[in-house]
Structures are given as structure tokens and as C-alpha cells.
Amino acid sequence: MVVVRFQSARQEPPIPVALDPSQRAVVALADGACAAVLGAPGTGKTTTVLELVADRVLGRDWGPDEMVVLTPSRVTATRLRDAIALRLGVPTTGPMARTVNSLAFEIVRDAARAAGTPAPRLVTGGEQDADIAQLLAGAIEDGAIEDGQTVAGPRWPEALGPQVRGLRRFRTELRELMMRATEYDVPPSRLRGLGVATGHPEWVAAADFIDEYLDVVSTARELQFDPAELARFAVAAIDSGQAGERVSRLRLVIVDDLQEATESTLALLRALAGRGIDIIAFGDPDVAANAFRGGEPDALGRLATVLAKPDTATMTLSTAHRQGPALRAFTAVVTGRIGAAAAGTQRAAVAGGIDSAVPIARVEATSPAREWAAIAKVMRQEHLEGGVGWGDMVVIVRSGAQIPVIARALAHAEVPTRTSAGGTALRDDHAARQLLTLVDVGTGRTAMTAALATELLLGPFGGLDRLSLRRLRLALRAEEVAGGGTRAADDLLVEALAAPGRLATIDHRVGRAAEKLANTLSVLGASDGSIEELLWLGWERSGLARSWRDQALGAGITAAEANRNLDGIVALFTAAKRFVERQPGATASTFLDNVLDAEVAEDTLSPQPSDDAVLVTTASGTVGLEFDTVVVAAVQDGVWPNLRLRGSLLGA
Numbered sequence: 231m232v233v234v235r236f237q238s239a240r241q242e243p244p245i246p247v248a249l250d251p252s253q254r255a256v257v258a259l260a261d262g263a264c265a266a267v268l269g270a271p272g273t274g275k276t277t278t279v280l281e282l283v284a285d286r287v288l289g290r291d292w293g294p295d296e297m298v299v300l301t302p303s304r305v306t307a308t309r310l311r312d313a314i315a316l317r318l319g320v321p322t323t324g325p326m327a328r329t330v331n332s333l334a335f336e337i338v339r340d341a342a343r344a345a346g347t348p349a350p351r352l353v354t355g356g357e358q359d360a361d362i363a364q365l366l367a368g369a370i371e372d373g374a375i376e377d378g379q380t381v382a383g384p385r386w387p388e389a390l391g392p393q394v395r396g397l398r399r400f401r402t403e404l405r406e407l408m409m410r411a412t413e414y415d416v417p418p419s420r421l422r423g424l425g426v427a428t429g430h431p432e433w434v435a436a437a438d439f440i441d442e443y444l445d446v447v448s449t450a451r452e453l454q455f456d457p458a459e460l461a462r463f464a465v466a467a468i469d470s471g472q473a474g475e476r477v478s479r480l481r482l483v484i485v486d487d488l489q490e491a492t493e494s495t496l497a498l499l500r501a502l503a504g505r506g507i508d509i510i511a512f513g514d515p516d517v518a519a520n521a522f523r524g525g526e527p528d529a530l531g532r533l534a535t536v537l538a539k540p541d542t543a544t545m546t547l548s549t550a551h552r553q554g555p556a557l558r559a560f561t562a563v564v565t566g567r568i569g570a571a572a573a574g575t576q577r578a579a580v581a582g583g584i585d586s587a588v589p590i591a592r593v594e595a596t597s598p599a600r601e602w603a604a605i606a607k608v609m610r611q612e613h614l615e616g617g618v619g620w621g622d623m624v625v626i627v628r629s630g631a632q633i634p635v636i637a638r639a640l641a642h643a644e645v646p647t648r649t650s651a652g653g654t655a656l657r658d659d660h661a662a663r664q665l666l667t668l669v670d671v672g673t674g675r676t677a678m679t680a681a682l683a684t685e686l687l688l689g690p691f692g693g694l695d696r697l698s699l700r701r702l703r704l705a706l707r708a709e710e711v712a713g714g715g716t717r718a719a720d721d722l723l724v725e726a727l728a729a730p731g732r733l734a735t736i737d738h739r740v741g742r743a744a745e746k747l748a749n750t751l752s753v754l755g756a757s758d759g760s761i762e763e764l765l766w767l768g769w770e771r772s773g774l775a776r777s778w779r780d781q782a783l784g785a786g787i788t789a790a791e792a793n794r795n796l797d798g799i800v801a802l803f804t805a806a807k808r809f810v811e812r813q814p815g816a817t818a819s820t821f822l823d824n825v826l827d828a829e830v831a832e833d834t835l836s837p838q839p840s841d842d843a844v845l846v847t848t849a850s851g852t853v854g855l856e857f858d859t860v861v862v863a864a865v866q867d868g869v870w871p872n873l874r875l876r877g878s879l880l881g882a
Contacts (some may be wrong), residue, residue, distance in 0.1 A: 231595065249278070250549045251548070263508060264503065264541070267546075267547065275512045276310065292482075294320065295480075300328065302330070306854030307327045307332070333476075342453075351812060383442070386431075430881065483502055487513050515576075528572040550583070556589050593608070680723060698743070702736070702741065705741065730748045761822070778792045793843075
């Protein structure tokens with residue numbers, strides 16, 4: 231575990247900010263100039279973005295709709311949007327900071343409106359993963375592809391047999407291959423030819439699969455695009471002059487964290503530059519975290535080539551304001567071990583801050599439990615002795631699978647935690663899963679079994695613990711024996727929950743709790759409402775809203791758990807609302823199929839908690855964010871850093 235402490239608790243910059251000479255040079259760029267601005271960590275890239283926008287609007291009398299700031303994620307776009315609004319203090323016609331996908335969607339939507347065609351829809355990762363899984367499973371069921379028989383469908387290499395194709399990792403790599411092919415304009419026919427020419431049979435099979443996928447999707451989900459397709463259509467609209475009023479008014483596009491950009495983003499910027507729109511991009515190739523998803527860390531260093539504008543300037547921010555000499559030296563040692571990505575001048579930044587007493591520490595532990603305890607100790611010490619707010623600290627882990635484990639361990643150690651939005655599939659969130667299971671069984675999509683009855687009774691909607699459940703089973707069994715029956719307690723539980731009124735003879739708290747659950751299941755089964763209405767019916771009858779709210783307003787482990795449960799429920803209702811809006815005629819069973827079978831976390835537009843808590847996330851979840859104390863957890867030789875080449879199955 232590595233702990234990094236920055237200069238002091240984070241402070242909001244004054245308005246206006248005092249810039250150093252290198253920052254002022256960027257702000258002073260002439261109208262019509264394009265530039266790539268390189269900056270090491272803490273050199274004030276985002277601050278310079280804010281002042282650049284302020285200078286154009288307040289100093290040069292530009293209209294707010296004549297520029298837009300693009301960021302790689304919705305979280306950073308939201309933060310930057312609010313910061314720009316506070317800095318300018320003038321009304322705007324729309325958000326001045328947004329994601330690349332958001333801008334591409336608006337361009338395609340405006341083009342569709344102008345052409346008189348229906349508006350497009352962005353397919354989510356979960357929906358695409360479900361479609362791919364069904365097609366792969368269907369091909370396996372239709373015939374044995376590996377037994378030498380002539381069968382329809384893609385002929386995957388022997389190493390990619392049915393068991394491999396059933397894995398989530400295979401589907402992830404297949405989606406990545408499909409997106410890279412779309413970004414670089416490689417149709418299935420060309421991909422098939424490349425596979426034959428270069429000895430990659432998996433590309434030939436993938437090309438056949440993509441053909442089948444496009445046929446199915448074009449029929450079932452017309453005008454539905456994934457992010458790569460959306461960017462391609464946006465580029466086509468810009469090139470043809472049909473991008474709408476938004477693009478026609480633009481004079482400047484500012485891009486933050488360009489090192490995370492994929493080819494889709496670069497193509498969109500190239501098209502905008504071709505329409506005479508200036509591009510000023512900020513970033514640091516040394517902190518790129520998106521390369522495994524097709525990111526181009528060297529985009530800043532070759533921006534002039536990307537935009538086809540030879541006069542594009544390259545500028546460097548010179549002072550790392552948040553780093554003292556020791557921390558700056560540590561950063562230089564790390565960045566010196568990786569490639570320059572067509573840049574490197576940002577590494578010469580000098581320290582402009584003051585080191586804390588121990589800016590960098592290494593903590594070793596003999597087991598994961600002891601490591602989590604050590605992290606909790608560091609966090610509490612920083613909070614109590616250093617005066618650092620919980621929200622100014624972050625724990626970075628290798629993969630999303632580690633996030634729930636560490637977040638729960640820290641919460642048990644009296645450290646409030648939160649996780650990044652959209653990091654967990656709804657079916658893997660405890661509270662959301664319980665409500666989904668309640669509706670799933672109540673509507674009859676899944677038959678009640680002893681295991682499901684036990685899960686529901688022990689969950690928040692049943693309200694029993696292990697001892698109470700045992701008492702209920704004994705009471706049911708005693709009644710059965712008294713009546714001369716021989717059925718087991720499992721069968722009696724299933725019968726009791728399926729027949730409201732059956733538990734009326736057990737005049738005890740456990741019987742009343744089980745009877746309440748049975749009545750809820752019966753009401754759900756009799757309802758023909760939408761999935762949103764069914765979820766609300768189950769949630770309202772549970773009475774958990776008030777109790778979890780009261781717990782969340784407290785402190786400690788119980789409050790943290792209640793907050794996580796409420797976040798999961800809110801995310802579930804948001805997903806259900808979006809499903810009903812997009813597919814008003816679809817049944818509740820369709821939503822349950824998509825969510826309960828999905829292994830990809832859905833993005834969410836629901837409000838995120840802003841409480842003072844430690845963020846637990848992956849490296850890519852910290853892009854564009856700022857913290858005072860950073861713990862890099864589970865740094866284990868041979869495990870993390872992980873130097874294994876990504877995309878080893880399909881070579882995306």
C-alpha cells in the first residue's frame with residue numbers, strides 16, 4: 231500500500247485566480263489559435279481551463295454558446311460545469327461543460343430533426359452485452375461448432391470454444407473489437423480480409439458475428455447506436471454541414487484530459503477543426519488510464535497531425551502548485567520509467583508547493599484484513615490529526631471487484647466510504663437485488679423455491695434474522711405434525727408465502743413479518759402495471775424508506791450501509807424509469823431479463839451522494855478529480871501493477 235499526502239487540505243480557488251506565467255500564456259492565446267497544453271499533476275490544467283473560458287466570455291465579449299468544454303466522464307463534466315457557472319456568473323443557454331458522447335448525441339439528434347427522421351437512442355453497455363450474450367448462446371445451441379460438422383454461424387478457433395465464449399471477459403473483448411472496428415471504419419468485410427491475410431481466424435469469426443449482430447439490431451432496435459457509432463454519425467453530420475445550430479455557433483472547443491481520448495473523440499475533434507473551429511486541448515500523457523479501452527495517450531503530442539493543422543502550438547505548464555520537492559521528485563521517478571507518448575516536456579515542471587511531514591509512505595501488511603485495518607488507521611489519523619475531510623481522501627484499487635470488499639471493510643472500521651457511480655451492476659447491489667427478486671418472484675417470472683423463500687425472508691423486505699427464520703420453520707412444522715402431515719419445513723415455507731392468510735395462525739412477530747411479505751407478493755402478482763409501478767409498489771409496502779433514511783442521517787457503520795442501500799434503490803428506480811421511457815410497451819419481465827442477466831454496470835443519471843466520505847474507486851475513476859490523501863491499495867508484485875497485454879483473446 232502506498233500513501234501520498236499532498237500539501238494541505240483542498241481549498242476552492244479564489245475568483246479570479248492568480249495564474250503563473252505559463253498559465254497566463256495559454257489564456258492569452260489569440261482568437262483562431264489551436265494548441266496542445268501539457269501539464270504535470272498539480273500544474274493547474276483545470277484552473278487554466280476555467281480562466282480561459284472566463285477570459286473569452288468576460289474579457290473578449292464572446293457568447294457562452296460560442297465555446298464548449300469537453301471532458302471524458304460525466305462526473306468531471308458536472309464538476310466543471312458548476313465551476314464554470316460560478317466563475318462566469320452570467321446566464322448561459324446550456325451547459326458549457328459536457329462529455330464527448332453528449333455533444334455527439336446532440337449533433338446527431340439535431341441532424342435527425344433537420345432530416346425529419348426519428349431521434350436516435352444511445353444503447354447502454356448492459357443492453358449491448360445482453361444482446362451479444364444472447365447471440366453467442368444461440369449460436370452454441372444451434373449446433374456443435376467444434377465437432378467438425380457443418381453448422382451456421384461464426385466458426386471460432388478451437389481455443390475459443392463454447393466455455394470461453396460464455397465468459398464475460400470474452401464478451402468484453404468482443405465489444406471492444408467491435409467499437410475499435412467502428413472507430414477506425416473497418417467494416418466486417420475488411421475485418422474478415424485482415425483476418426485471412428494476417429492469420430487471425432478469430433477476426434474472421436468476429437466479422438461473421440458482427441454481420442449477424444448488425445442484422446439483428448437493425449431489425450429489433452432501429453436508430454440505436456453505441457458510442458462509437460454515435461461519434462461516426464456525428465462526424466458525418468459535421469462534414470456534410472448538417473450538424474445543426476449548436477455547431478454552427480461554435481468558435482472554440484476546449485478539451486480537458488485529452489490523454490483519455492479514443493479515436494472516436496479524435497475524429498470528432500478533427501471534423502470540428504475542419505469546420506474552422508479552434509481546438510485547445512489539455513492533458514498529461516503520463517496519467518492516462520483509458521488505454522485498455524482504446525485511449526490514445528499520445529494524442530496531445532501529435533495534436534497538430536490529428537487536427538491536420540500544422541500551426542497547432544504545443545505549450546507546457548511549468549509549476550506543480552500542489553507538489554512539494556519530495557513529492558515532485560517521486561512523481562518524476564515514476565514517470566521516468568514509462569514512454570513519453572510523443573510528449574515529455576511536462577515532466578520538467580518544478581515544485582511550487584510545500585511537502586507535508588511525510589508526503590509519501592509505504593505500508594506493508596501480512597494479510598488483506600491487516601491491510602484494510604492499516605488503511606483505516608491512516609484515514610482516521612489524517613482526518614483527526616491532519617484536519618483532512620473524508621471527502622478529500624481516496625482509496626485506489628486495481629479492479630472494480632475489489633471496491634465493495636474494501637468499502638465495507640473501511641466502513642466497519644468507522645471510516646465512511648462511498649463508491650463511484652455506475653461501478654456495480656444493479657443485480658450485484660444488495661438492496662437493488664432484493665427488490666428485483668421480490669418483483670421477480672411476485673410477478674411469477676421465477677417460481678418460488680425454498681432457497682428464494684429463505685433469501686426473501688432474511689432480506690430487508692422480509693425482515694427476519696436466522697434465529698427468527700428458524701422459529702418460523704419450527705412453528706410451521708409443528709402445525710404440520712399436529713395436523714398429521716409429513717411435509718418438510720422447506721415445502722411449508724414455499725406454500726406459506728404463496729398463500730396469503732396461511733400464516734394467520736402463527737400469532738407472533740415472525741409470523742406477522744412473513745405474512746406481510748406474502749401479501750406483498752400476492753399484490754405484485756395481481757398487478758399489471760409497468761416495472762416502475764411494480765418496483766414502487768414493493769418498495770412502498772416495505773416501509774424501508776423511513777427506517778433507512780433515519781439510519782442514513784446517523785453515523786457509523788449502520789449509516790454507511792443505509793446510504794449504500796438507498797443509493798442502490800435510487801439507481802434501480804432511475805434504470806426502471808429510463809426503460810419505461812424508451813420502451814413504453816415492454817413488459818416488466820423484459821426489464822427483469824435485462825437487469826438480472828446483465829453483468830455490465832449501467833451508467834446512472836440519478837443524483838449522487840455528496841456526503842463527506844472516502845471515495846473507493848479504480849484508477850480510471852479518479853481522472854480529472856483532486857484529493858489531498860491518496861491510498862493506492864493492494865500494490866502486490868506480480869498482481870498490480872499488471873503489465874499483461876490487454877485484449878489477448880481477440881487483439882482489439
